[in-house]
Every structure is written in C-alpha cells, then in structure tokens.
Amino acid sequence: MISISLASDVPIHDQLVAEIRRLIAAGTIAAGDELPPVRQLAADLGINLNTVARAYRDLTDAGLLSSSRGRGTVVMSGTERPTGEPAQVRRRIESSISSALSDAKLAGLSRDQTRDLINTMMARLWGPSCEEGASP
Amino acid sequence: MISISLASDVPIHDQLVAEIRRLIAAGTIAAGDELPPVRQLAADLGINLNTVARAYRDLTDAGLLSSSRGRGTVVMSGTERPTGEPAQVRRRIESSISSALSDAKLAGLSRDQTRDLINTMMARLWGPSCEEGASP
DNA sequence: TCGCATTGTATCGTACTATGATACAATGTC
DNA sequence: GACATTGTATCATAGTACGATACAATGCGA
Structure with missing residues (x-):
C-alpha cells in the first residue's frame, strides 16, 4: 500500500510522510486505524526503523497521527488537526x-x-x- | 520576479530551480532570454553566488538553460529539452x-x-x- | 595585441541532515 | 512479576547545503 523509491533524491522519510498523507487524504486509512509498527514497516520497505519512526514523528507533530510506546501509532480524527496559519x-x-x-x-x-x-x-x-x- | 524563503525547509537552490522552471513554463522568460549573472542574482536574493550557480547548473543539466563562462546563462528553446523516460x-x-x-x-x-x-x-x-x- | 572587466566554475571548509546500528523506556499480556 | 511489543533516544558515518575564496574562459576597449 505504501511504496517508496530508494533511488529518488527526495529523503525516504519525506516520501513516507507524503505517502501516508495521501492515504489519509484519500480515506484509505481513517481516524482510529492503526499503522504498522515501525519495525514491520521498516522491514517491509527494506529500510531502517529509525527512518519510519522519523516519518511517524513528523506526522505526529503535524497532528495527523498519535504515537505512544507499547500501544502503536493510530490516525487522528480530522477535527483535531491544526492546519496552521x-x-x-x-x-x-x-x-x-x-x-x-x-x-x-x-x-x-x-x-x-x-x-x-x-x-x-x-x-x-x-x-x-x-x-x-x-x-x- | 524571483522570490525565495530562507525560512523554508526546502533547500534554497531547489527553490530557485522551481522558480525558474515556473517562469519558463509561464513564458515570462523565453528561449534566448538571458538570466541575471550569478553574482547579481545572489546579491539580490542575499545568498551566496554558489547557490545560484548550483541552480543554474541543475537547470543546465536538465537542458532548460545553457551556461558558458564570460557569456552568461540563457534559456534554451523547448525543442532541445530532453524530458526523459x-x-x-x-x-x-x-x-x-x-x-x-x-x-x-x-x-x-x-x-x-x-x-x-x-x-x-x-x-x-x-x-x-x-x-x-x-x-x- | 594587451589589459581588464565580466561571467561561470572549481576547490575547500563548516554546519547540518539522512540513514543506520544499537540501546533504552513505556505499555500491554499472560 | 516476566516477557513480548512498541515507540524513543543515543551515537556513528556518509552525504549535502551553503558559504568564502580562488581559478578559468569569454568579450571588450585602449
């Protein structure tokens, strides 16, 4: 469902962020849905778990995801997303x-x-x- | 005519490339037109001349511009732009x-x-x- | 032709970033 | 309480962005 290109010049975690944003915008994943654990997604994509964690953190900071240790990472509802100025x-x-x-x-x-x-x-x-x- | 943001997280030379591509696509600058010398544009934007040179080189590699020492940098005609696969x-x-x-x-x-x-x-x-x- | 201004290019240094290997901490399950 | 699961922090390494400076090619005027 998520595809990235190691050959691209755009950073992997940025590609991941764009892909997940796209899935959320399209409704493929909705509020409350769980994302794969960083280790699993990293293994699936053949990248380091830190790179996935970085993408999750960026999206968490942006208010689209919510992460916590032991519980995983879930999609936030649209109502609580700050869009900025x-x-x-x-x-x-x-x-x-x-x-x-x-x-x-x-x-x-x-x-x-x-x-x-x-x-x-x-x-x-x-x-x-x-x-x-x-x-x- | 060209505006960049030093606060943005996207590299300055990439912003420059995007801006010049936009101007060419819109026809604001056309084939044969000269671009400002790297030093002048760098001074106007308050950045280093190497950063402008980097943008010019990227666009030259992409076939949109043509640069040569002493003569300056001009826009190439659309017919000779390789677009890739x-x-x-x-x-x-x-x-x-x-x-x-x-x-x-x-x-x-x-x-x-x-x-x-x-x-x-x-x-x-x-x-x-x-x-x-x-x-x- | 010579000297000089103009223009793009190359070299080098510094700070930062991307990615990865590894260790740590919090939560849930049995 | 022991252990697996999950996100997070720390550290190292390679690469990149940006800048200061020096170099090289082209054109122009004396």
Whole structure:
C-alpha cells in the first residue's frame, strides 16, 4: 500500500510522510486505524526503523497521527488537526500546485492532458465528480 | 520576479530551480532570454553566488538553460529539452500532483475551492480557458 | 595585441541532515 | 512479576547545503 523509491533524491522519510498523507487524504486509512509498527514497516520497505519512526514523528507533530510506546501509532480524527496559519497554508499549497503544473507543462503535457490527469486524481480524493466524462 | 524563503525547509537552490522552471513554463522568460549573472542574482536574493550557480547548473543539466563562462546563462528553446523516460516523467508528475492535492484536502479545502485554485494557476500557464468563469 | 572587466566554475571548509546500528523506556499480556 | 511489543533516544558515518575564496574562459576597449 505504501511504496517508496530508494533511488529518488527526495529523503525516504519525506516520501513516507507524503505517502501516508495521501492515504489519509484519500480515506484509505481513517481516524482510529492503526499503522504498522515501525519495525514491520521498516522491514517491509527494506529500510531502517529509525527512518519510519522519523516519518511517524513528523506526522505526529503535524497532528495527523498519535504515537505512544507499547500501544502503536493510530490516525487522528480530522477535527483535531491544526492546519496552521491560513495564509501560509495557502501559499504552500499554491507553491506545490504551481511546481506540479510547471513540471507538467515543461514535460510537454497539453492543457487537456493535465486537466484529465488532475480530474482523475481529484476523483480519488473527493469522490467522482458530476461533470467529468459522463458515460452515455 | 524571483522570490525565495530562507525560512523554508526546502533547500534554497531547489527553490530557485522551481522558480525558474515556473517562469519558463509561464513564458515570462523565453528561449534566448538571458538570466541575471550569478553574482547579481545572489546579491539580490542575499545568498551566496554558489547557490545560484548550483541552480543554474541543475537547470543546465536538465537542458532548460545553457551556461558558458564570460557569456552568461540563457534559456534554451523547448525543442532541445530532453524530458526523459515518459513513464518516469508521468510518475513524477502524478506524484507531485498527488501530494499537492492531498495537502489541499488535509488543509480543509473543498473540491470546488481546490478546482478554482488549480484553474487559476492553469490559466497563468496555458492562457485563459474557454469554459471557466465566463464574464457576462 | 594587451589589459581588464565580466561571467561561470572549481576547490575547500563548516554546519547540518539522512540513514543506520544499537540501546533504552513505556505499555500491554499472560 | 516476566516477557513480548512498541515507540524513543543515543551515537556513528556518509552525504549535502551553503558559504568564502580562488581559478578559468569569454568579450571588450585602449
């Protein structure tokens, strides 16, 4: 369910954070669900347990997870997640969207190709929309 | 025209790369245009010239810029930019879009808010669309 | 042609980070 | 209370980010 790339230049624990955030956002794992113990996930991915622990800690600090010794790590409910300063959050989101779109355009994707790609991924997060690709 | 944040946790040269990619994708700077000398841009941003040089080198390696001593750094034309393995490129783009959308949803943005934000930023890159927010 | 300014590049040092090996501490179970 | 399970802390090592400084190539004017 979680996949990382050791060849990538982005740190492993950052990849892990992004993957877990994606799973939470998509609802694949929900509030109260347990995550695998650091040793198990580390073994599954072939990495060190500290690297997994680092990702769990980052997400715990961000308010998405809750960890405690002996009991494991569980997903927090959405209501108790501090999102931070609205202006800063918006800037950060704009920045990441901007980078992604620039990447797409520089890679040669057309506006329609990019829009289709985004619609597909939005459907996975928010559920299917009413106005895209209506079947006959 | 280029803005970076020293407080951010993302490396300065990576921020610079993202900013310049954005400017090229948006057409703000086009093939043949000269970029500021490393010393000038470094002074403007209050950073070391090596950091700017690193960003220029990364983009030169990526085929977006062309640098040579004494002559400066210019933007390459789109036709001579190698984009890499299509499958890898698509994976990378999907990954960055996925992260951005997950970020948006976890921050509490609705589907429509996110779509509006994306439409706005797409308009900046590909030009205004025909089907969004048509004025009366 | 020569001297010099301009520009990118290479070298080196310092602080920090990522990852891993290992040991520790808290919780639950029998 | 003994032990397994789980997260956490400590330490070491390799790599990276950033900067100060020196070098090399190109172009221009005297």
